[in-house]
Amino acid sequence: MNVSIRKYFILAALPLLAGCMSWDYEPDSDFSVNPAPGRGLFIVNEGNFQYGNATLSYYDTETHEVENEVFVRANSQKLGDVAQSMIMHDGTAWIVVNNSHVLFAIDPVTFVEKGRITGLTSPRYMHFISDEKAYVTQLWDSRIFIVNPKTRSVTGYIETGMDDAVASTERIVEYGDHVFVNCHSYQRTILKIDTGSDEIAGRLEVGLQPNSMAIDKNGKLWVLTDGGYPGSAAGYEPATLSRIDPDTFRIEKTFTFYGDSDPSELNLNVDRDTLYFINDDVWKMPVDAETLPSVPFIGSRNTKYYSMTVCPWNSDVYVADAIDYQQKGIIYRYSAAGKLLDEFRAGIIPGFFCWY
């Protein structure tokens, strides 16, 4: 082999030597925010199903600074696939990552992982009953899981009796010694669970697919249903907003939406006298109103409002625009009077807010 051929081979080998992979995430804890209780807002970004690109963002409501991807940056590991919800308890933030089958506990100040609970079917929401007991709702599993956050273990189950293929327990709201759980996908039931015995104390049928709940200043339980979708095996019907007496566990009043409305994200303001929800636009409605509102509180501007929250301290309204569901969503912050105060980018499909 002569010299020129040798050169040729060396040249050919160069790209191989340049081969590199960067499937690695170096720690990057150089955050510009200083999380502190009473001013922080976590945004749980679902990410795309099967992409494993869920992320966590933090927004300082006072400085208006935001940091994205805080979980992976602080821990050099990904948050997972379809982050669903988050809850704060006793100085620890718990993130429910649905399709990763895991609950992560993190320090809300450093974002560093403190532990995790695994062994879940398809977790959706977590609710603390005590320091050592929490409920975790599930999709595709008729059981609500009981976990011990201290020992990071599953300790028991509440059997709901649904068929697993269409079983769905979602959000949890507390009322005295009971909690209410809405059964969403293909379902139309609200469960009332005794938190002492962990047994179902009652079931109430509401409209098809109840997706969110809230308890107002009068102690009334409000339930929003989306009515399913055309062609669904469970049926398709107009969406509703129902007011329920939590003691008698009976529906007192139902408002029916027009046409193919698809309402979601029922929230209350600080005084718990005004309901907020998304139905293409953002709407608000006094709890003592006799009809559904006819004028939106915040109009859609070709936006895809996906989730919202109301500040527990000043009733500012935060609403997330998922845009095309494959880029960083925008969070719009409005005053209680509807004035745009701020906007910032979070992660892909901002789906849940958690106050700190």
Added chain:
Amino acid sequence: MELLACILAFLTMGLHQSDSLEMRDRITESVVTGYRPLKDAGVNRTEFDTLALRENISLSLANILEYNSSLFVKQYGRTSVSTVSFRGTSASHTQVLWNGMKINSPMLGMTDFSMIPSYLVDQASLLHGSSSLQAVSGGLGGAVLLNTGAPETKGLGLQYVQGLGSFWTADEFLRLTYGGERFSSSTRLILASSENRFKFRNMDKKENIYDDRMNIIGSYHPVEEYESGAYTDFHVLQEFFYDAGNGNDLSLSAWYMRSYRELPEISVDYGDASDFLNEQRDNTLRSVASWTRTWPDARLKTSAGYSGTFLSYDYARDRGNGELAYMTKSRSRVNTVYGDVSFEKYFGDKFLIDADLSVHQHFVNSADESILVQGSDGDNAGYDASRLEVSGFVTAKWKPVDRVGLSMTLREELYGQEFSPVIPAFNMDVLLSEKGMVYLKGSVSRNYRYPTLNDLYFMPGGNPDLKPESGFSYDAGYSFDIGFSGRLGISGEGNWFDSYIDDWILWVPNGAKKDFYTPMNIMRVHAYGMEQKLSGYWHFGRHWKLSLDGNFTWSPSINCGEPRSSGDESVGKQLVYIPEYSSSVVGSLAYRTWTFMYKWCYYSTRYTMTSNDYTISGQVPPYFMSDVTLSKTLDMPWAGLSFSLSVRNLFDEEYLSVLARPMPGINFEFFVGISPKFDLKRKKRS
């Protein structure tokens, strides 16, 4: 860095794959020896030679295309779903024909190339861009043509190859052939299985070390085993060929596939794989019967075919007592009846008319049998649909002078009850110089791709109001082929392509909290760029042959539609999962009956966010991949023997092709083959 790598890759391009000397004369090398045939006037086609298809007998078409073409191959894991796309388009813009019959799934629009073993393909070619309209419509990026053929030898022939490889992989290949004066038969069987439990360091996860109080005192990226990725694939391909004389040929090809595949967890799954069942079973029969009548200046071909697929997908959870709680029990039954008539007629040696009429009638039943809601009318979630697809075209090819070839195609289609506008395509080539066979060529066309049946009817989410995607594209390029006394040859080809695709269909979430997606016509895409091929071979010494073959593609694929809202940052950005740069090089060195082959490919960053954010989750890092194969053949009096060792991921790279889907590190497979000589006097079939 990416650009540097591309330049280096381009510089290293050279030649053509080679073969052992024994097989050399059987290999079709794309050496141009005269004017381009009238039939190929202006056509931008890439042919794969026998060596590329047979180099590693266990490879799927996805692997072949990854290393031997300018296409982007997207793999969801080792032997998992693999799709290919041309020129910055999507996988559903690649049309695939098997012996003339479309095999794209009418439900999904795409083809899983991991399910097509190269061993079952005798001829493979790519029609790039506008050229695809000469075979099929809907290939906004291009088309892949796969064909089988009669055995090359007379008498009885048998080939058996066994491969044993890493991750408990076992591959068996058997081919039995008979070639008579008029009748010939070929039977091919494949049985491939693997536990597929490779180990990888999971950079997406960390394993924690706890103290007694459950405080984390340390963590590390765990080395995990790829669980639930096992597969067993069985293929049988039976073919009969009959030369009825007087220019009449009959053929029948029937390919049955039975595949069982576990679907592995993604890298961020903390569930215990043994608690879940996640698997897919595919039973597919494809068959095509043809009659061809050939005259000195004309050819008539009629074909009829059937394709049937029963695809099951189960996702279930073990209740803990051995019972499975099904979350998804998807059953899809797809039946397609196919018919085709084509006629081509030469008028002298300057003019050719080619006409074709094809019919595909699809029947689809898709259901999730796990969802039977109490109190409902008992319907499953799913749909029942059928669609008639009729496509006809006429192509006129003309050589006004020897150096110029012109081609004009007019195509018309019926999808369901909807007629397409007339689809025109114009191709031309000009021979600039006979010395070096330097051609200039170009084409321009419109094209349409109709929504798939899932796009229209999938439950939930199907959108019956979808419009077809429409494209306008043109390309221009050159080619050359220079040979020096048969010992040294260099050939090359380059193309600039440019296309606009309107009403691009994307599945997006269907509003807030509905938990399902729906397809919408939401994008306008400008896909353009350059493809470059360079090949060469060099015979040196008495028994040496060096070959190199390289591809380089630059393919910006840009969303050029209107912003969806004021916050939309996707306009002007590269589409997700389409690399802007890709390259591949295959080199081989043959000495007598030894062959050493080196394969290399490169894909630049693939964005996973439409806004092209260069964030941790917004991109899949670029990767380089290298495979090598060393093979040896022995020609014994009683049999031909072959031995080969393939090494994949030579440098043991930790890499992803798709987010959250780890790929294996270095792995090996050893093959041994035998071809008994039943008739020592056998001759090549004339």
